[in-house]
Amino acid sequence: METRIEGSNPSLSVTRVRFRLGGPALHFAKTANTMTDTLRRPRLRFAPSPTGYLHVGGARTALFNWLYAKHFDGEFLLRIEDTDKARSTEESTRAIFDGLHWLGLDWQGDVVYQGANLERHQRDARHMLESGTAYRCFCTQAELEQRRKDAESRKESFKYDRRCDRLTNEVIEARMTAGDPYVIRFRIPEGTTSWDDLVHDTISFPNKDLEDFVILRSNATPIYNLAVVSDDIAMGITLVMRGDDHISNTPKQILLYRALDADLPVFAHLPMIHGMDGKKLSKRHGATAVGDYQHEGLLPGAMLNFLALLGWSPGEDREVMTMDEMIELFTPDGLQRKAAIFDPKKLEWMNGQHLSRVPLDELEPRVTPLMISAGLVDEKTVADRREWYMSLLDMLRVRARTFDDIVRQAGPYFLDSIDYDAEAVAKNWKDRDAAADVLAATSDALAASSAWMPEPLEASLRALAESRGVAAGKIFQPLRLALTGLSVSPGIFDVLIMQGRDLALERIANAVTWLRDNSHSQV
RNA sequence: GGCGCUAUCGUCUAGGGGACUAGGACGGGGCCCUCUCAAGGCCCAAACACGGGUUCGAAUCCCGUUAGCGCUACCA
Numbered sequence: 368m369e370t371r372i373e374g375s376n377p378s379l380s381v382t383r384v385r386f387r388l389g390g391p392a393l394h395f396a397k398t399a400n401t402m403t404d405t406l407r408r409p410r411l412r413f414a415p416s417p418t419g420y421l422h423v424g425g426a427r428t429a430l431f432n433w434l435y436a437k438h439f440d441g442e443f444l445l446r447i448e449d450t451d452k453a454r455s456t457e458e459s460t461r462a463i464f465d466g467l468h469w470l471g472l473d474w475q476g477d478v479v480y481q482g483a484n485l486e487r488h489q490r491d492a493r494h495m496l497e498s499g500t501a502y503r504c505f506c507t508q509a510e511l512e513q514r515r516k517d518a519e520s521r522k523e524s525f526k527y528d529r530r531c532d533r534l535t536n537e538v539i540e541a542r543m544t545a546g547d548p549y550v551i552r553f554r555i556p557e558g559t560t561s562w563d564d565l566v567h568d569t570i571s572f573p574n575k576d577l578e579d580f581v582i583l584r585s586n587a588t589p590i591y592n593l594a595v596v597s598d599d600i601a602m603g604i605t606l607v608m609r610g611d612d613h614i615s616n617t618p619k620q621i622l623l624y625r626a627l628d629a630d631l632p633v634f635a636h637l638p639m640i641h642g643m644d645g646k647k648l649s650k651r652h653g654a655t656a657v658g659d660y661q662h663e664g665l666l667p668g669a670m671l672n673f674l675a676l677l678g679w680s681p682g683e684d685r686e687v688m689t690m691d692e693m694i695e696l697f698t699p700d701g702l703q704r705k706a707a708i709f710d711p712k713k714l715e716w717m718n719g720q721h722l723s724r725v726p727l728d729e730l731e732p733r734v735t736p737l738m739i740s741a742g743l744v745d746e747k748t749v750a751d752r753r754e755w756y757m758s759l760l761d762m763l764r765v766r767a768r769t770f771d772d773i774v775r776q777a778g779p780y781f782l783d784s785i786d787y788d789a790e791a792v793a794k795n796w797k798d799r800d801a802a803a804d805v806l807a808a809t810s811d812a813l814a815a816s817s818a819w820m821p822e823p824l825e826a827s828l829r830a831l832a833e834s835r836g837v838a839a840g841k842i843f844q845p846l847r848l849a850l851t852g853l854s855v856s857p858g859i860f861d862v863l864i865m866q867g868r869d870l871a872l873e874r875i876a877n878a879v880t881w882l883r884d885n886s887h888s889q890v
Numbered sequence: 891g892g893c894g895c896u897a898u899c900g901u902c903u904a905g906g907g908g909a910c911u912a913g914g915a916c917g918g919g920g921c922c923c924u925c926u927c928a929a930g931g932c933c934c935a936a937a938c939a940c941g942g943g944u945u946c947g948a949a950u951c952c953c954g955u956u957a958g959c960g961c962u963a964c965c966a
Binding site: 414415416418448450451453454455504507508511512515519522523524525548550567570572576578580581583585586588590591592594595610611612613614615616636638639641643645646647673676678680682683684685686687703704705706707708709710712713714715716717719723765766767768772795825828838839840841842843844846847853855856858859860 | 891892893894895896897900901902903904913914915916917924925926927928929958959960961962963964965966
């Protein structure tokens with residue numbers, strides 16, 4: 368970006384012709400043929416380049432392609448664009464698979480590796496050479512660079528001047544025999560290139576603003592636009608849905624489709640996702656890799672739901688949705704043109720929503736590994752006390768926004784001993800002797816309760832509070848601290864029940880001992 | 891620089907000429923519930939970028955300006 372050369376290239380102009388046609392049905396009528404075909408059996412693909420992690424923006428693009436395919440009963444394919452060998456890595460490819468798997472964005476058929484299609488790319492380039500829609504260019508990169516600089520110094524914009532298109536056959540033959548390196552350039556025809564974008568309506572580019580771009584490098588490898596078009600044709604892609612940073616590539620690609628005598632797909636250009644400062648989402652905005660969220664313990668359904676709402680709206684103020692609901696509701700009408708800003712706060716809220724709604728059976732297998740690695744449980748405990756364990760999760764998830772919150776809150780129900788939070792002690796056990804006294808009385812009341820059930824336990828404690836002439840909270844808060852070591856927890860009787868009589872009474876006894884031992888070190 | 895895309899509360903958005911004193915959600919503030927914290931319920935603050943048109947009437951249509959972003963390679 369910093370190395371951008373001012374005025375170094377031809378400008379591409381887009382003239383947007385807006386026309387809107389009533390509701391959804393008519394919306395598709397404007398390009399009847401391609402559109403109805405697309406609606407019938409759309410074939411879409413997600414085509415990331417393996418040069419980093421699966422980015423949330425990429426995940427959103429994949430999601431929209433996937434949703435579209437599902438909604439319209441089509442196919443969703445995956446292609447890894449690994450033609451840039453210098454930047455592509457296997458780890459990145461791995462990360463893309465992992466991210467997609469985690470999100471549940473499954474694709475059909477085998478993964479297509481673009482690098483494996485080299486021969487076809489070359490064949491297509493050669494075909495264009497033979498049909499006269501492309502030509503050999505012997506200009507070197509250094510020469511081109513020089514001309515660009517010259518143009519810049521004259522404050523002119525640079526566009527390749529087609530000088531090699533005027534070479535005679537004799538010269539071409541001679542230079543080839545001499546072994547001079549050359550690239551293949553596509554010859555931009557006269558006219559205007561336009562298409563009906565699924566999200567932007569009609570976009571059209573005067574061809575004069577396009578440059579005779581390179582399609583095959585001097586080392587005979589394809590340039591992005593050729594590789595994409597060649598592969599999309601070969602894969603039978605009928606709807607190309609991608610980021611709107613590709614809008615300016617689209618006219619070139621359309622010209623390539625024509626030169627290769629192939630049917631055009633429908634194009635849909637999705638808005639970008641930016642960080643809170645309005646700039647392109649990057650590392651400094653915090654977690655941007657899908658894997659980061661996976662490891663933070665987010666629910667994939669929440670991530671997907673949140674991402675879906677960035678650039679798409681189902682209408683009717685719908686927000687929290689399951690995958691099936693999103694598939695049902697997903698149509699291009701709700702697609703947005705404006706770039707969206709990634710708000711981590713809302714993601715967190717969304718996760719909390721999903722956390723309290725997903726079936727427990729779905730939640731449990733995701734949380735348990737974290738519980739185990741936190742040293743709280745082992746698989747045997749989970750299996751032996753499954754019913755108890757599930758209701759504990761159910762109790763904790765209400766006030767959690769992430770899995771980590773659940774794990775953090777789960778300690779008091781498993782650990783042998785607990786630490787007392789200093790702030791909570793200062794607040795609820797301010798007077799140590801009095802606290803010890805209250806807890807001892809509380810313990811007796813609890814122990815004497817007719818049954819270890821919420822109602823009788825509550826009755827006992829409220830009676831205790833009344834007999835001592837204090838508010839119930841004056842009993843509950845010190846007890847909460849004794850039981851959990853914290854000043855916040857689920858309802859105190861739920862805690863009592865989940866811990867069970869023995870553990871609860873032991874906790875209280877430990878607290879009394881602690882208070883007596885520490886009675887001199889008062890605040 | 892050139893070309894393009896975009897423009898409704900801080901953020902995600904509803905809105906398709908009169909139903910707009912512009913609706914919902916996140917975040918913020920307040921209240922209720924209440925044993926704490928969440929969750930939940932209720933309430934408040936908060937936006938049509940600006941300027942011209944078209945029209946009886948414009949957030950909605952057109953033009954311009956401004957701003958943000960994108961592209962501008964033998965990267966993808």
